[in-house]
Amino acid sequence: MFKTIKNDLPASIVVFFVALPLCLGIALASGAPLFSGLIAGIIGGIVVGLLSGSKIGVSGPAAGLAAIVLTAIGTLGGYENFLLAVVIGGIIQILFGALKAGIIGYYFPSSVIKGMLTGIGIIIILKQIPHFFGYDKAFTLFKVNGETTLTQIFNxxxxxxxxxxxxxxxxxAILLLWDKVLSKKSKIFQIVQGPLVAVAVGIIFxxxxxxxxxxxxxxSHLVNVPIPDDLSTFFAQFSFPNFGAISNPDIWIVAFTIALVASLETLLCVEATDKLDPNKNVTPTNRELFAQGTxxxxxxxxxxxxxxxxxxxxxxxxxSGGKSKLSAIIHGFLLIISVVLIPRLLNMIPLSVLAAILLIVGYKLAKPKLFKKMYQMGWKQWIPFNVTVFGIVFIDLLYGIGLGLAVGIIVILIKSYQNSHFLHIEDKSNGKQKLKMTLAEEVTFFNKGAILKELDRLPENSFLELDVRKTRFLDNDIVEILEDFAHKAKTRHIDIKLISERGIVENPDSYIEFFKLRPKTA
Structure with a gap:
């Protein structure tokens, strides 16, 4: 991990400044003590960061669970009873990991995942606009006192x-100048990140x-971190579960709901994060469930x-250039340090500066050109993508994902009446292992997990012959897997031979050639 500390340290500072307001805001929206959000951010950074197999994933309290938490605290009769449900939910997540349930994340089409990213980006932008202008005093994820984000923006x-x-x-302006100009001029501007400078200027202002x-x-328009008077008042901020309520069936229902929703949200984020990762690392999903449960x-x-x-x-x-899990771990320690040592300094940070940072993050997730790109991919990608985006923005994160997935399945069923499969034939010639993979007539995102695992198991210094002459429908998700594999094959010294009805390509740098060679009906 420490080999990349020059990248991870500045990235961890950016993540810290992004995580701090989110931890506080999500706790507020959940109807929980503000300190509970910071605890979750610290544990998500340090504990989950150490146990997770993801190199660039960062964990913490999630906005998608805020509505569930808000309702559960009221129905279970107190926050201590709710904490017991969280503990039991973590145990259930570990059981999910032991039962190899992590593979479910591979069965979500990329159009839905991209829609999730875009929808979250739009929500981030909408939520931060009021803070940017100094209008509201708190993070409002849901309708509160008759006001929503849209009504706040209009007012x-x-x-x-x-x-x-x-x-x-x-x-x-500082963030844009740093990103577009200064970071390309000198290494010092890559080490000292724009968000840190923006926050420092905000405090001075x-x-x-x-x-x-x-x-x-x-x-009311500044960060509001609890300030303990001494060590005893600091520890007094911690709460503990009421194990005496373990026989309450409602607690078990909430625990299972938390485990299921948290696992699903984590697996979707893992899939989305791996797609954003420039190094195309693949996160072991069952290990991730174990880490999240712990x-x-x-x-x-x-x-x-x-x-x-x-x-x-x-x-x-x-x-921000994070390369290993060290950035997530350091950000967790930064949260501890900030809460213990410099809470008064943190409380001088204007929320509008943090809003500016999040506006940039939201824009990068929801770039307008992505809508154009999805449209150019065809209606099979365009419709589920938009349904997911609008469902997330106007209803809820999980509802949006569910609607997008349902539409995606309908689109696939219209195009294909049966799940396809592929054949993997091994052979040895000239002392070098030769593998032949023949894709069936129809290959959809249902086959994504199996194909991804098969490609990851290919031995180094081997030869792969990929035959797509019989393929008439190939989902974009499979093309993306092949694109990622082309990148990995070079480092693993795997030679590739692509056979199509229109010709043969040897060791393609990318699968742009593949788009040209596959049949028009694909």
Missing amino acids: IFDHIQVGSTIIGFLGL YVITQPYTSLNISE GNIISGLIGGLPITQVIVRSSANIQ
């Missing part, structure tokens, strides 16, 4: 705070403008919210 011009707006635009009423930023057990035991792998933090880690 912005009646509640603009000048100081917050100025430092918001200044922070955004707050201190300087305090005497000026027109520019002063009120405390994290939830510990988080529940000391008063934290449920944990999942979170795409916002993971994508921020990737975009």
